[in-house]
Amino acid sequence: MPMLADPSTKYKGYTPIDLPDRKWPSQKYGKVPVWLSTDLRDGNQALANPMTVEQKTLFFRQLVKCGVKEIEAAYPAASDTDFQFVRGLIENNEVPEDTWIQVLTPAREDLIRRTIDSVAGAKKAIIHMYNATSPTFRDVVFRNSKEKTIELAITHTKIVRQLTEECTAKYGTKFRYEYSPETFTQTEPEFAIEVCEAVKAAWGKAGTGEDRIIFNLPATVEIAPPNHYADQIENFCRKISEREKIIVSLHPHNDRGCGIAAAELGMMAGGDRIEGCLFGNGERTGNCLDFSDLQSTIDTVTQCNDLPIHPRYPWAGDLVFTAFSGSHQDAIKKGFEAQRIRHTEAEATRGPKYWDIPYLPIDPADLGQNYEAVIRVNSQSGKGGIAYLVKQHLHLDMPRKMQISFYQVVQAISDREAREMTVDDITTAFRDTYHFGGSKYAGRLALRNFKISNEPSDDPNDSGDEAADERRRFDGTIKVDGVYRVIRGNGNGPLSALLDALKTHLDLDFSIRDYIEHSVGEGQESKAASYVEIVPAGDRKSSVSWWGVGLDSDIAGSARSTSAIGGRALPELKLSVGFNARSGQEDVASLIVNALGLELPRRLQTSFFELVQRTARDSGGEISYESLTNLFKTSYRFGDVNASPAPFGLGSFKLEHVGEGSRRQFVGEIIFNGEAKAVAGEGNGPLSSALAALHPHIEGELSIREYSEHSIGEGTEVVAASYVELLYEVPGSKKRSAWGIGTDTDITASGIKAVFNAASSLEVVA
Ligand SMILES: CC(=O)SCCNC(=O)CCNC(=O)[C@H](O)C(C)(C)COP(=O)(O)OP(=O)(O)OC[C@H]1O[C@@H](n2cnc3c(N)ncnc32)[C@H](O)[C@@H]1OP(=O)(O)O
Ligand SMILES: CC(C)C(=O)C(=O)O
Numbered sequence: 001m002p003m004l005a006d007p008s009t010k011y012k013g014y015t016p017i018d019l020p021d022r023k024w025p026s027q028k029y030g031k032v033p034v035w036l037s038t039d040l041r042d043g044n045q046a047l048a049n050p051m052t053v054e055q056k057t058l059f060f061r062q063l064v065k066c067g068v069k070e071i072e073a074a075y076p077a078a079s080d081t082d083f084q085f086v087r088g089l090i091e092n093n094e095v096p097e098d099t100w101i102q103v104l105t106p107a108r109e110d111l112i113r114r115t116i117d118s119v120a121g122a123k124k125a126i127i128h129m130y131n132a133t134s135p136t137f138r139d140v141v142f143r144n145s146k147e148k149t150i151e152l153a154i155t156h157t158k159i160v161r162q163l164t165e166e167c168t169a170k171y172g173t174k175f176r177y178e179y180s181p182e183t184f185t186q187t188e189p190e191f192a193i194e195v196c197e198a199v200k201a202a203w204g205k206a207g208t209g210e211d212r213i214i215f216n217l218p219a220t221v222e223i224a225p226p227n228h229y230a231d232q233i234e235n236f237c238r239k240i241s242e243r244e245k246i247i248v249s250l251h252p253h254n255d256r257g258c259g260i261a262a263a264e265l266g267m268m269a270g271g272d273r274i275e276g277c278l279f280g281n282g283e284r285t286g287n288c289l290d291f292s293d294l295q296s297t298i299d300t301v302t303q304c305n306d307l308p309i310h311p312r313y314p315w316a317g318d319l320v321f322t323a324f325s326g327s328h329q330d331a332i333k334k335g336f337e338a339q340r341i342r343h344t345e346a347e348a349t350r351g352p353k354y355w356d357i358p359y360l361p362i363d364p365a366d367l368g369q370n371y372e373a374v375i376r377v378n379s380q381s382g383k384g385g386i387a388y389l390v391k392q393h394l395h396l397d398m399p400r401k402m403q404i405s406f407y408q409v410v411q412a413i414s415d416r417e418a419r420e421m422t423v424d425d426i427t428t429a430f431r432d433t434y435h436f437g438g439s440k441y442a443g444r445l446a447l448r449n450f451k452i453s454n455e456p457s458d459d460p461n462d463s464g465d466e467a468a469d470e471r472r473r474f475d476g477t478i479k480v481d482g483v484y485r486v487i488r489g490n491g492n493g494p495l496s497a498l499l500d501a502l503k504t505h506l507d508l509d510f511s512i513r514d515y516i517e518h519s520v521g522e523g524q525e526s527k528a529a530s531y532v533e534i535v536p537a538g539d540r541k542s543s544v545s546w547w548g549v550g551l552d553s554d555i556a557g558s559a560r561s562t563s564a565i566g567g568r569a570l571p572e573l574k575l576s577v578g579f580n581a582r583s584g585q586e587d588v589a590s591l592i593v594n595a596l597g598l599e600l601p602r603r604l605q606t607s608f609f610e611l612v613q614r615t616a617r618d619s620g621g622e623i624s625y626e627s628l629t630n631l632f633k634t635s636y637r638f639g640d641v642n643a644s645p646a647p648f649g650l651g652s653f654k655l656e657h658v659g660e661g662s663r664r665q666f667v668g669e670i671i672f673n674g675e676a677k678a679v680a681g682e683g684n685g686p687l688s689s690a691l692a693a694l695h696p697h698i699e700g701e702l703s704i705r706e707y708s709e710h711s712i713g714e715g716t717e718v719v720a721a722s723y724v725e726l727l728y729e730v731p732g733s734k735k736r737s738a739w740g741i742g743t744d745t746d747i748t749a750s751g752i753k754a755v756f757n758a759a760s761s762l763e764v765v766a
Contacts, residue, residue: 001292001365001366001368002292003291003292004292004366009352009353010352010353010355010363010366011354011355011362012354012356014186014224016224016228016231017189017228017231017232017235019231019234019235022231022234022269023234024230024231024233024234024265024268024269024270025227025268027268027269029264029267029268031267031272033250033267033271033272033273033274034069034070034247034249034272034274035068035069035070035273035274035276036068036070036071036072036102036249036273036274036275036276037063037068037070037071037072037276037277037278038251038275038277039059039063039277039278040056040059040060040063040071040072040073040074040085041072041074041075041102041103041104042275042277043277043278044056044074044075044082044380045075045078045324045325045380046312046319046324046325047324047378048319048324048376048378048420049378049418049420050079050081050324050379050418052081052418053081053085053088056073056074056085057085057088057089057094060073060089060094061094064094064096064099068099069098069099069100070099070100070126070273071100071101071102072102072103072104072126072128072275073085073086073089073101073102073103074086074103074104074118075103075104075105075325075380076103076105076114076117076119077105077106077110077112077114077115078325078326078379078380079379079411079414079415080415081379081415081418082118082379083114083117083118086101086103086118086119087118089101090119090120090121090122091121095122095123095124097123099124100124100125100126100176101119101122101124101125101126102125102126102128102178103115103118103119103125103126103127103128104128104129104130105127105128105129105130106129106130106131106327107129107130107131107152107155108156109156109159112127112129112156112159112160112163113163115127116160116163116164116167119167119173120167120170120171120173121171121173122173123172123173123174124173124174124175124176125173125174125175125176126175126176126178126214127160127164127175127176127177127178128178128179128180128214128216129153129156129157129160129177129178129179129180130179130181130216131149131152131153131156131180131181131182132181132182132220132331132358133149133181133182133183133184133187133191133192133195134183134184134186134187135186135187135188136183136186136335136356136358137182137331137358139338140331140334140335140338140358141330141331141334141335141358146191146194149195150194150195150198153179153181153195153198153199153202154198154199154201154202157177157179157199157202157203158202160203161177161202161203161204161205164177176210176211176212176213176214177203177213177214178213178214178215178216178249179196179199179203179213179214179215179216180215180216180217180218180251181195181215181217181218182218183218183220183221183358184217184218184219184220184232185217185218185219185220185221185222185223185224185229186220186221186223189232189235189236190239192217192236193236193239193240196215196236196240197240197241199213199215200213200241200242200245200246206242206245206246207245208244208245211245212244212245212246212247213245213246213247214246214247214249215236215240215246215247215248215249216249216250216251216275217232217233217236217248217249217250217251217266217271218251218252218253219251219252219253219259219262220251220253220359221253221255221359221361222252222253222254222255222256222258222259222262222361223255223256223361224256225256225258226252226258226261226262226264226265226266227265229252229262229265229266230262230265230266230268230269231269233248233250233266233269233270233271234269234270236248236270237269237271238270247272248270248271248272248273249271249272249273249274249275250262250263250267250271250273250274250275251274251275251276252266252276254312254314255314255361256314257314257315259276263276291315291367291368292366292367293368294315294316294367294368294369295368295369296368297316298316315367318373319373321360321364321369321373321374322373322374322375322376323359323374323375323376323385324376324377324378324380324381324385324420325380325381325382326380326381326382326383326384326385327382328358328359328385329375329377329381329382329384329385329386329388330382330383330384330385331358331359331384332357332358332359332360332374332375332385332388333375333384333385333388334358334384335356335357335358335359335360336357339355339356339357342354342356360374375388375389376420377389377410377414377420377421377426378414378419378420378421379411379414379415379418381410381411381414381421382407383400383403383404383406383407384403386403386406386407386410386426387403387406389423389426389427390406390426390427390430393423393426393427394427394430394436394437395520395521395529396430396520396529396549396551397518397529398531398549399516399531401514401533401547402531402533402547402549405545406429406430406547409429409433410426410429413425413429434547434548434549435548436549436551444480445478445479445480446478446479447476447478448476448477448478448479448484448599449476449477449599449710450474450475450476450477450498451474451475451476451602452472452474452475452494452497453472453473453475454471454472454473455471455473455490455497471490471491471492472490472491472492472493472494472496472497473488473489473490473497474487474489474490474491474494474497474498474500474501475487475488475602476488476498476501477593477599480506480570481570483594484590484593484594485505485506485590486586486587486589486590486593486599486600486605487501487502487504487505487506487586488501488504488505488586489501489502489503489504489505495512495515495532496512499511499512499534503537505571505586506570506571507570508570509536509537510534510535510536510537511534511535511536511537511538511539511540512532512533512534513533513535513540513542513545514531514532514533515530515531515532515533516530516531517529517530517531520551527552528551528552529549529550529551530550530552531547532547532548532549532550533545533546534546534548584609585605585606585608585609588605588608588609588612588628589605589608589609591625591628591629592608592629592632595625595629596629596632596633596638596639597712597713598638598712598721599710599721600723601706601708601723603706603725604723604725604739607739608635611631611635612628612631615627615631636739636740636741636757636761637740637741637757637760637761638741645674646756646757646760647673647759647760647763647764647766648670648671648672648694648756648757648759648760648764648766649670649671649760650668650669650670650749650753650756651668651669651670651671651676652668652669653666653667653668653669653690653752654666654667654668655686655689655748658682662684662685663682663683663684663685663689664682664683664684664685664686664689665680665681665682665689666679666680666681666682666683666689666690666692666693666752667679667680667693668680668693670693670694670697670756672697672766673766677697679693679696679697680693681693681694681695681696686751686752687704687707687751687752688704690752690755690756691703691755694759697766698759698764698765698766699730699764699765699766700728700729700730700731700733700764701728701729701730702726702727702728702759702762702764703726703727703729704724704725704726704727704755705725705726705727705737706723706724706725707722707723707724707725708722708723709721709722709723709747709750709751712743718745719743719744719745719750720743720744720745720746720747720750721741721742721743721750722741722742722747722750722751722753722754723739723740723741723754724740724741724742724754724755724757724758725737725738725739725740725758726738726739726740726755726758726759726762728759728762728764730765736762738758738761738762739758739761740753740754740755740756740757740758740759740760740761741754741757742754742755742756742757
């Protein structure tokens with residue numbers, strides 16, 4: 001990618017605060033800051049493999065030894081590891097009397113509860129809550145107005161207050177409160193102050209000394225020189241009310257390499273406390289030279305100096321653009337989506353296509369980097385990042401509730417294995433969980449084929465069409481624990497008809513709670529992706545549910561879910577026909593598909609079932625599996641049977657195209673009662689041309705009433721099975737019909753064989 005000729009067409013400048021009477025440059029730098037180590041939280045969330053409990057404990061002890069009195073130990077709601085680590089510190093008395101343990105939480109009630117639970121019983125704890133306040137985050141991440149942003153902070157501050165008071169009453173823990181208007185430096189300065197005023201009022205008990213409320217003012221992404229940060233801090237300190245009841249905490253980042261300078265100037269401007277990590281660790285890090293191929297510069301320098309570049313070194317380190325943490329990934333994902341829309345609009349109006357992605361101050365591509373490494377997943381990640389990777393690699397845009405559900409799966413693996421989850425890990429976990437992506441991932445239930453039709457009305461006065469529009473019938477073959485089952489059900493739509501079939505034939509009783517679909521790809525190649533959430537039948541509010549995903553060129557075919565049955569035993573196929581019949585035609589069809597691999601079309605199922613019932617009646621009520629299979633073979637001259645030789649057989653033949661369309665000429669041999677005869681005929685397709693070749697040699701007329709086909713087996717072993725129902729009309733006689741079945745490695749030959757077998761069964765007069 002060439003260097004940008006004019007970066008201002010891509011990056012908007014920002015407006016620094018106007019503070020001409022700034023005082024900080026002439027301040028003496030003498031005040032000792034309160035230090036807050038955030039290595040175990042902000043540093044930990046930015047590692048490919050977040051620390052284990054043992055590593056965190058070692059690090060914690062080192063911090064204590066260095067004399068740090070305020071330690072942000074974890075994001076306890078992120079993972080079991082973080083939660084258990086904090087519990088361990090408290091229960092094993094690792095926290096000295098004079099040290100405050102701090103924990104971070106977003107403004108979400110469930111996560112606040114978990115966070116406060118993690119520190120219950122500690123002597124001193126600081127609850128640190130954050131929500132981003134800048135325009136991009138309001139618009140893109142939270143989709144909140146300014147008012148709603150303030151409301152979010154107020155509501156959750158009150159929750160923190162109530163829960164900490166309850167915890168103090170129960171365990172005696174002393175609490176302080178820290179609030180961060182995340183992205184402070186990108187927020188309108190007056191709005192940041194307004195939010196903090198509202199939080200202070202909602203907290204309602206800021207006092208002096210240890211009762212001061214902490215306002216942390218982060219340069220979440222360092223987008224400006226450090227003097228501008230100092231201006232923002234001085235402005236805040238001047239204007240916030242009751243300054244004496246506030247600790248102003250500085251939380252600079254190092255994207256431009258000025259993190260330390262910003263902390264120093266911020267202290268001169270009025271800061272009281274500094275949050276940071278040892279040795280420059282933390283998120284990402286910190287030009288008019290041509291760095292559009294930065295990698296070649298890195299390679300040359302490292303080769304010459306024989307020194308590695310730190311993974312977080314400004315602009316150049318391997319992890320500079322990488323986000324592991326959930327909040328960041330979610331924001332980046334939303335940022336890309338919003339930017340795509342913005343750029344499309346800009347294209348239409350020929351306006352500038354500005355870059356504005358949360359947490360990515362510049363486009364990695366402008367430094368010759370790709371997007372592969374932008375989102376990486378570990379136990380600090382949330383559903384947003386995981387959904388981003390699934391979308392990138394499987395083209396599936398999971399609905400929100402499914403993201404939450406799949407997040408638990410990934411989180412469990414990453415927590416258990418204490419390592420980063422690669423794209424491959426995530427896509428494999430997705431395929432395993434939702435049985436998505438071919439037979440390798442098939443679950444206990446797999447859909448083999450199906451047909452959706454209108455359910456015939458029961459009302460004899462009904463002419464049919466209107467009522468039939470409303471109800472659907474599902475006819476299909478599924479594989480259940482390796483055994484084929486033919487199932488049928490009715491419902492208001494394809495999915496409810498499928499559920500009805502599962503209930504009728506397999507005792508699986510579920511309802512659909514959610515159904516979402518979208519298309520994948522464009523034009524002729526496009527497919528439908530469907531997502532279905534099922535719950536136990538009749539319990540729409542169930543706390544357990546299962547998601548299924550399907551991709552198909554037909555929307556009805558794409559919705560499948562098989563995860564719900566877990567290890568539960570499913571009813572076996574039992575056959576009982578005759579007078580006390582408990583089995584229906586689907587059970588008989590199931591037997592045939594398992595014994596012979598034949599997936600009978602619906603009308604053939606019905607026809608054979610009538611035959612089975614007649615035979616069972618004649619033989620006193622019961623019929624064995626074996627007799628039933630033999631009955632099928634002899635009735636349809638299928639396989640090596642002892643049936644009388646077929647009157648019609650197919651010899652060698654060839655089909656030739658006639659004109660441009662599908663018309664064909666059949667030229668070949670037909671065997672009439674054992675004698676070969678040369679024939680020829682022309683028709684609209686292979687089967688009708690074979691019939692045309694037959695017609696001059698028979699009495700009456702044959703026509704095709706129904707035709708279907710499918711494959712049997714896989715790979716080089718595959719053969720085609722065809723089914724033909726022929727109608728036979730001879731003037732002066734009643735019309736008759738019969739089915740024929742043909743199999744062959746060639747699909748056309750299998751169809752023509754089926755035609756001849758049907759003609760043989762009809763005892764056509766030659
Ligand atoms: C600047 C910073 O460093 S902030 C701290 C970042 N650190 C981390 O995120 C590490 C730990 N995080 C995690 O493990 C996960 O993100 C969790 C457990 C907190 C949450 O996971 P999930 O529930 O799956 O959510 P996910 O990670 O996708 O987060 C995005 C959601 O949180 C919301 N969110 C982001 N920040 C906040 C916040 N401060 N307060 C409230 N909600 C927030 C987003 O708007 C989004 O909501 P939406 O799903 O309604 O659109
Ligand atoms: C959560 C906040 C304080 C943060 O880490 C940041 O904005 O950088």
